[in-house]
Amino acid sequence: MFRNREFRQFAILFLVIAGVLSLVGFLLSIATGFLVLFTAAVFGAVFFLFTQKRYQSIRQISSQIDLVLHNEARLFIEELDEGELSILQCEIVKMTQRIREQNDALKREKEYLADSLADVAHQLRTPLTAANLTLSLLENSADEQERKYFVRETEEQLVRMDWLLTALLKISRLDAGVVTFQNEPLAVDRLLQMALRPLAIPMELRNFSAQLDLPAEILINGDKNWLAEALQNIFKNCMENAGEQGEVIIRCTDNPLFTELMIQDNGPGFAPEDLPRLFERFYRGKNASATGFGVGLALSKMIITRQGGSITAKNASQGGALFTLRFPK
Incomplete structure (x- = not known):
């Protein structure tokens, strides 16, 4: 308490005033001097005890803040009566809660980053291993046709890695x-x-064929290049799932609230356990193609939702996968 310069200055000023008034009182009469001295002593003692209590509350708040700064999981501050300290307490509780939420968010982001890096490394390892193996076979092969085949295989793996890195860059x-x-x-x-x-x-x-069932002159609002990227990833997924001689049907309906696109293929559809995780990053479902990385649909959803749209996927009643995209007016 006495470390506070303003409190020290007030105490000195109070003692000086009390001393002067007591001296004046004694000059008037002894009784008056003792009365002034007694009044000043009582007032000083009451003020000292009141201020000491306030400083105890401040020390408690300070110690709790220090615990929070040292990653203490819980903040406990005794409830105070209405007043300046109560207002300060309320603001500190809100501040510490916000700090804790930010710390939790940072921890989750660090964990997510670590998982993402592990997923990226795993996804890149497969085509890299295949490319290294193909290059080894290419080095030991003397047949010209076989060497050309190995070169094409290596090029395909490099193209896959380039697509993955490009998609990850867009996601980031x-x-x-x-x-x-x-x-x-x-x-x-x-x-x-x-x-x-x-x-x-x-x-x-x-x-593979695509059939378009579209009313004339239907418009949606958005970014042309990014939406084309999202739709292209959905079409790729339909091609991979439907396989050879597959088909995708694209229908469009329009109403005063939104424009709806329905993209349906004639493949086997999704496994029931895959439906809740189709748009998760790096998730490859039960029926996923061996060449897929599990980022295409995640990227499509990010592009569409960031522009105010929505995308869902399910199995069509007549078979095949059905993607539903909605773009608000």
Whole structure:
């Protein structure tokens, strides 16, 4: 308490005033002097005890804050009567609760980062191992046709790794919130054609077809390039699940509240245990293709939801996977 300079100054000033008034009182009469001296002593003692109690409360709050700063899991501060200290206590409790929530969030982010790095390392290890093995076979092969085959296999593995790294970079940018989406009216038919165009050759090689059932001049608002990326990942998933001679049907409906896209393939659909985790990062379901990494659908959901839309997936009643996308007006 006496470490407080203002309190020391007040105590000195009080003693000086009390001494002067007592001296004046004694000059008037002995009784007056003792009365002034007694009054000053009582007042000083009451003020000292009251201030000491307040400082005890402040010390308690300070010690509890120190515990919180040293990662104590619980903060206990005795309830105070209404007043300045009570207001201060309330603000400190809110502050410490916020600090604890931020610490918990940081711990979760560190755990998530560690898990993500482990997943990335695991996902990259498979094509890297395959590429190294193919290069070893290529080195020991003398047949020209066989060597060309090994070169193509190595190139395919490198392309897969490049796609994975590109997708992870996009996901990290979305996580960091550095992506600025354009919000412009887009014709749904042109957007779908833009998404299907890069898949034309793989679809032809697989004898895979796409049927579009779209009303004329349906518009949605969003970022053309990012939405095309999201749709393309969904189409890739349909191609992988439906296999050779597969088919995807795209329907569109429009109402005053939202525009709905339904994308359905004729594959085996999803295993029931996979449905709750389809959009989880790095999750590869029971029927997942051996070439999948489990990031395409996660990226699609992030792109769509960050632009105000929604995406769900289920098994269609007549068979196959059914993705439902909704874009609000």
